[in-house]
Amino acid sequence: MVDFSDKRVFEIGCGEGRLTWRYADKTARVTAIDPNAEQIELAREQIPEHLQDRIEFHNSAFENFAAASAPSSFDIVILSWAL
Amino acid sequence: MERGGMVHALEEIHRILKPTGILIDIHPVNEAMSVEVHHEGNIDLVSPWSVSQWRTDYQHADNALAKVVQRGLFIVERKIEFDSLTYYSSIEEMRTDLKEAVDKFAREDQPAGEVEPDFETLAARAEELMEKAAHGAELVARERAQISRLIPT
Numbered sequence: 001m002v003d004f005s006d007k008r009v010f011e012i013g014c015g016e017g018r019l020t021w022r023y024a025d026k027t028a029r030v031t032a033i034d035p036n037a038e039q040i041e042l043a044r045e046q047i048p049e050h051l052q053d054r055i056e057f058h059n060s061a062f063e064n065f066a067a068a069s070a071p072s073s074f075d076i077v078i079l080s081w082a083l
Numbered sequence: 084m085e086r087g088g089m090v091h092a093l094e095e096i097h098r099i100l101k102p103t104g105i106l107i108d109i110h111p112v113n114e115a116m117s118v119e120v121h122h123e124g125n126i127d128l129v130s131p132w133s134v135s136q137w138r139t140d141y142q143h144a145d146n147a148l149a150k151v152v153q154r155g156l157f158i159v160e161r162k163i164e165f166d167s168l169t170y171y172s173s174i175e176e177m178r179t180d181l182k183e184a185v186d187k188f189a190r191e192d193q194p195a196g197e198v199e200p201d202f203e204t205l206a207a208r209a210e211e212l213m214e215k216a217a218h219g220a221e222l223v224a225r226e227r228a229q230i231s232r233l234i235p236t
Binding site: 002010066067075076081082 | 084088089091092095096098099100101102103104105106107108109110111144147148161163228230232
């Protein structure tokens, strides 16, 4: 359904990264957010070594993060059980 | 996500997405999930399981997507349904996971009875079926979900 190759991806509702690990290695960069601090902490602890330079996790609500984001920043946005 | 904020969130996604970008939305469909015991190729139903609040939220998510499509912000290129399976290593893990999910999505204005399913009956039934099943049986929650691919216009 999606070609992640060299794409800048924004994942909303990433939780502990269960979905993120499955596609991140193909991307240029992943920005992943979740409003649950414990889940983000788990995601940071579990991030595979080869993906550490490619993924940034933020403990943030979408509204706050989006407000600080520039227009046309991402190639792919994923709403992961987040709507 | 708060119901009133869904359309605004989709507008913001449209703004931060490149014109050539893709929005992928994954959320459950408006159906009850089921808790099952899987063993030796068989599936035993423990119980359907549903929280009315969740199903209302899913309907609101569908409505929000339909609204931004109707307004011409996005086009739906593809939509498919699939089964999302969560495997539990124990009945206690299932109980904790489902309770956390209920708490996470509970709303202050929601009557308590609608967000407090009977965990004890569910757990007792699951325990009964797990004991009857062969060694290696797995406890599974099955949720029907949809994945949509949308492009901005």
